[in-house]
């Protein structure tokens with residue numbers, strides 16, 4: 001069975017989508033078939049992997065709300081071994097639509113568990129979450145085995161962490177007692193910038209081994225790649241960003257007993 | 260009566276909070292008494308202006324849900340002429356609490372209109388919105404005279420704009436027909452970076468005069484200032500960030516017939 005990881009942080013613009021796309025691509029390159037589920041109504045992961053808006057007739061909305069079959073909602077993308085379930089703006093009404101349904105936090109979990117046969121092809125599922133602790137993100141946390149938290153190396157980013165941990169504890173006490181923290185990855189790190197060094201020091205001091213050794217540097221090639229609908233590994237395979245996401249994939253595999 | 264401006268963009272990390280804090284401070288410095296309402300459960304604007312978590316006993320949650328008096332929820336901050344209504348994490352439950360109340364999109368509008376006497380002291384009210392098009396952001400748009408959109412000079416940022424404009428149109432057709440666009444301000448602009456130039460060209464071509472002439476450059480001093488609980492004007496008054504936000508305030512005043 002695949003490992004299901006929610007890529008989440010309610011702070012906006014910290015590198016959730018960039019991490020989902022590029023960690024996904026690096027895992028695929030390392031031989032692990034990976035599925036990305038775009039659970040953000042903005043649909044950035046879908047765009048960043050080249051799924052045009054006209055190709056999103058079926059999407060993560062159908063998977064979440066109707067339990068649609070993965071075969072009907074997932075798309076291959078240009079990267080071998082990497083598929084994606086795209087997102088549309090319809091997702092933002094899922095909050096309201098599911099609001100008074102019983103078991104509303106478990107819709108995605110049920111939709112995935114009901115089709116473990118289909119999922120058996122994959123070794124990893126990465127869920128790209130929106131910048132909020134709303135019903136979409138809670139569904140991702142309830143469906144997931146673990147949560148991977150991109151932490152931007154900036155002041156406001158640390159402030160949001162305690163709120164995220166509270167939510168994690170609530171999900172653990174309720175619908176998903178097995179939910180673990182896969183790890184916290186520092187993003188947009190600039191070693192010339194004091195703030196980055198300070199955030200790293202604070203994070204490693206308070207969170208210890210939960211913080212990945214791999215750090216993702218600020219690298220303009222990472223922000224250019226999505227406009228060419230390519231992960232960094234294809235856009236500029238020797239860039240600092242590509243090297244870092246390959247290292248993150250290797251570290252993740254090692255932590256999960258695979259090499 | 261004050262002009263009420265919602266600072267909003269559902270794309271995360273584009274500079275909403277940084278713009279609310281620093282434009283607010285620059286307007287205050289120019290002699291316009293300004294109130295910032297922090298409507299983001301993350302409470303970044305509150306932290307960035309030095310309101311400690313223990314001082315948030317009353318907050319924007321009370322204003323929104325109970326129509327609390329401004330005198331009870333607003334705090335002076337270190338900047339003369341700038342007050343803030345802080346935010347707490349309680350705000351994130353407001354969505355659920357207001358969900359089945361009639362007129363739920365108009366709670367903030369009513370809370371402000373009911374106390375125009377108190378508000379008469381101010382020339383501007385800036386509402387810092389969360390990164391989502393949820394009930395909090397809709398409340399801000401219904402309460403506001405106009406919306407100011409920070410647009411990060413990056414690829415994903417442009418993609419979200421059409422969604423935002425759709426929501427704007429819905430609000431105008433429904434609860435707030437007078438809602439206008441105050442303007443779109445390019446943020447984190449780096450003139451050495453092709454992507455920034457491209458986003459600016461696209462934005463000015465498609466949105467014309469809606470785009471402020473003033474552009475906010477990427478400036479590390481802006482990201483350092485909140486950790487000292489100061490707006491950029493106090494933290495480093497001659498930095499590129501301070502100069503830009505003063506220019507933005509001047510442009511905003513000129514557009515509103517004040518100089």
Ligand SMILES: Nc1ncnc2c1ncn2[C@@H]1O[C@H](COP(=O)(O)OP(=O)(O)OP(=O)(O)O)[C@@H](O)[C@H]1O
Pocket residue numbers: 011012013014015016017018019040044129130131187188189216217218219220222223224226241269270271272390413414415416
């Ligand atoms: N390491 C990096 N170096 C440079 N730019 C980066 C890096 N990581 C992400 N970016 C850019 O920063 C912006 C924010 O990243 P991204 O969209 O992945 O964040 P997010 O957390 O998914 O945002 P949201 O909260 O809106 O979902 C994007 O324009 C992206 O291209």
Ligand SMILES: Nc1ncnc2c1ncn2[C@@H]1O[C@H](COP(=O)(O)OP(=O)(O)OP(=O)(O)O)[C@@H](O)[C@H]1O
Pocket residue numbers: 010011012013131154155156157270271272273274275276277278299303388389390446447448475476477478479481482483485500
């Ligand atoms: N012009 C700038 N130059 C450099 N850093 C900036 C600039 N504007 C904002 N920042 C930094 O970028 C990060 C994102 O900015 P900010 O938090 O203001 O965005 P936001 O849109 O309010 O985010 P959210 O979507 O989470 O509410 C912060 O760490 C901030 O300090």
Ligand SMILES: [Mg+2]
Pocket residue numbers: 016017018040044129130
């Ligand atoms: Mg994202």
Ligand SMILES: [Mg+2]
Pocket residue numbers: 275276277299303387388389
């Ligand atoms: Mg903010």
